Amino acid sequence: MPLRPRGPYRVVVRRRGKTEKARHDTLDAALAALETRLRELAAQQRPHVERVFRRDIEPVAQVAARGELRGPGGLQAGIDVRGDGSAEAFTGRTSRQVVEPRPGEDAYATLARAVRTTADG
DSSP: OOOOOOOSEEEEEEETTEEEEEEESSHHHHHHHHHHHHHHHHHTOOOOOEEETTEEEOGGGOEEEEEEEEEGGGEEEEEEEETTSOEEEEEOSSSOEEOOOOTTOOHHHHHHHHHHHHHHO
């Protein structure tokens, strides 16, 4: 049985019935792994309208993949990749709060800023 890394930072990526989990020793490694995987998934998105219960859901309103980061001190944050390939950073787990990007930031830089601010105090 292979040994699994036991780092304090956990990355979980969920997408349409599939879940991927990994652990990392440092916040930087966890953020890099999350960004790499979510950028791959965002590039694969082919925008289309979903029909659910007689409602059309536009690609920008769909969550095609969700990457979550959990760590010491109750750190819970992540990024939603939308059906159109766009991404949005959030904090929290059950009650997510969108983190607004600053000028020049993408969702990954926004997430890094938010979690480092939380980790620093």
